Every structure is written in structure tokens, then in C-alpha cells.
Amino acid sequence: MKTLLLILATAIALTASAQSPMLGTWTGKLDLGLAKLTLAINLSNDAAGNVQCTLDSPDQGAKGIPANVNACTDDSISVSVPQIGMTYTGRLAGNVLKGNFSQMGRTFPHDFTKGEEKVNRPQTPVAPFPYKSEEITFTNHADAAMLTGTVTYPVGYEKMKPADVPVVLMVTGSGLQNRDEELLEHKPFLVIADYLARNGIASLRYDDRGTGDSKGGDNTQATTLNYANDAQAGLNFLKCMNKFGKFGVLGHSEGGNIAFILGARDKADFIVSLAAVGVKGDTALTAQANRVMQLNGMPGTARTADYRNMVLMQNKPWLTFFVNYDPAQDIAQTRCPVLALNGDKDCQVISSLNLEGIKAALQPNEFNRCIEYPGLNHLFQECTTGNATEYRSIEQTISPQVLKDIVEWIKKLK
Secondary structure (H helix, E strand, C coil), X not given: CCCCCXXXXXXXXXXXXXXXXXXXXXXXXXXXCCCEEEEEEEEEECCCCEEEEEEEEHHHCEEEEEEEEEEECCCEEEEEEHHHCEEEEEEEECCEEEEEEEECCEXXXXXXXXXXXXXXXXXXXXXXCCCCEEEEEEEEHHHCEEEEEEEECCCCHHHCCHHHCCEEEEECCCCCCCCCCCECCECHHHHHHHHHHCCCCEXXXXXXXXXCCXXXXXXXXXXXXXXXXXXXXXXXXXHHHCCCCCEEEEEECHHHHHHHHHHHCCCCCEEEEECCCCCCHHHHHHHHHHHHHHHCCCCCCCCHHHHHHHHHXXXXXXXXXXXXXXXXXXXXXXXXXXXXXXXXXXXXXXXHHHHHHHHHHCCCCCCCEEEEECCECCCCCECCCCCHHHCCCCCCCCCHHHHHHHHHHHHHCC
């Protein structure tokens, strides 16, 4: 679940020489007390020699926000984004740009150092790989959506009987994402596909409609049901390949609910639900809003009825569907085995509410398992608070224990 910030800014015709020490990228951590937020300012000259500035907030996934350059010399800078009430003024002290960040009447001391912040992602797989992958395309004809993705075969597939090889279709969470479910330089679906392949399980991950190499499909009117039809087309494609045995769906967040929709349609042999919503959408979103407010030092007092009315006033098809959607029926109609996972520090899909909702709706099945992991956030990272502003600063992409539990559970289904 993401917030999109669009900002318009006017250009200020200030100039700086190409050799000015101010030009380039400056990065620093803004200490907000309850959280630290990475910020970067990018200063460059345009063709006429005018100083241009953009602001990045990489922990929030925001880059290239246009900013006004109010003043710029060889040892000082003042920039602003009036639409969000933000200003920064700083002066060079050695190799550090020391100054103050102000927004909405609050001022914080903030220092920048020259250069981009490099993040480490030790779990991201690096070639060469001991398994084979294949680029494929499948189509949801009803919505004219052509989806492109990657089938990853397990190590040693050539010597295996197809009937003995389970395959997992991966479905991303809300918002349009690529096949790796890439977020803040993390690639969780790539990490999962790699781990599955090294442990005898195939997978298909794909770019969401209108994203990456996928084409077509109207996202302006699409709801969770449209995205479920995309996923069903992916399952149909896998079955037509005649290369696998059991067919599962692994979905994260909204993708987990899509997995239950396909389960209710009797399209999947098993389901892995990663932080799916287990209660009605308006209840789940209100709980999310309250938890986020609490993590940011505010009272979480939003009421479901008020939140619901606010969302419905926006008249957005996806949101309207989601606040009205109650997953209980789809979960109850899912007869295949289910592995439902959640982290107890998830601030987006509250575990104590949603995992309990899934447990209550599931029909008895000897293979069903519901696991709440202590200390894990919405991305299943080991975390401190669970706040979304931590996602980027955490090097781990996904808990190794979660990967291990997924593989061991799927193998028990043979």
C-alpha cells in the first residue's frame, strides 16, 4: 500500500559554475525522534547553467521531487518545496553541509554529506545460477492484459518427473509492481524464487499489468477481481505447460487475498498467504491507519465508519471494492491446504486482527497452518518497530525462517 506524492515547482534562474562544490548529490539522515528518514538533494546545472534541484526521500520510495532553488553559492544553499511546506538551508563546514530542515512549522537540525547512500541487499541472488529460467507471456483475454514473467525451474529439473515438481504462481501486493515485487531496492519475489528453485520447487512470477514488460489491461477501473483474473490466467498457462505436478499460489498482501479468491474458485492445489487481509477491507484499513499513527507518536483514534466514508468519497474503483470486500467467504470456500503467515510487527496488515480472521474462516484441513512470527514486519523482515520507514534501511529482504517454513510445508503436500 503506497502513497503517491505529486509536486509542481517553478524554476529559479540561479547559476553555479560546473566546478562548484555544491553541485552533486548530498545525503543525510533526518532525525524525527521516533524515526530516522533518509533524505537526499540533487543539485545540477541545466543547459543554460541554471542550478536545478530535486529532492529524494528513498525510505518512502520518493525520488526526483522538483524543488525551488532560492539561493546557491559555493558554500551555501537554500531550497524549498512550497506545496509540502518544506525548506532546507545549509552551509558548508568542511565536507559537511550543515543546516536546518523545516516543514509545517517544525524545524530539525539536518546535515548532508556529499554522495549517494549505498544500500546492501545480501539476499539478492547473483548469477550464475544452478537452475534454468524461461521468459514467458500469458494473456487475460477478458481484460486484454498480456502478462510477461519468468518461470524458474528447480535445480536438476531435467532429471525429475514433472508430476513430482510443484510450482508456485507468485502474486504481488497492492500497487503495480514488477515480477520481483521490487520495493526500496528489495526484490522479495526474486529471493523467494531462488530459494524455491534450490529446494526442488518451480515458480512463475510476472510483471503486473501495465508494468515492466506486461502490456494492456485498464488499471484505472481495475479492482482486486481483475488482478485475480490475471493470476488465474497465469495458473492456466502453467497447467498447459504440462511440466509440473501440484499448482500453488503464493500471494503477498493483496496477492494473498487473490490466492484465496483462486482457492475459492478451486483453481489452486495449495495456497501460501503472506500477510493477507482476513477481515473486511474497511476494518483492516482503519486498523492500519491507527497503527501507523501510533508508531508516529499520535493517538490512533480513527473510526471505521469515518475512514470508510473518506475512502468512498474518493470514488476510486480499487479502493471502493477493497473497503467493501470481506474475504471471509473466499477463505471459507477454499478447500485446498493453506499456509497463512504474518508478522506481529506488521503495521499494514495487523496480524492480531487479520491472521485471526483467516483462522476463524478456514475450513478444517490437516495441512492448514497459521503462523505469526515475532519481530517481523509487513515484508517479513526482522525489524525494530515495524514502521514502513524502516523497510529500506534493513538489509534483510525476507526472514530465512519464513523461506524455510514455506519450502518444508510445500514438500509435505507431496
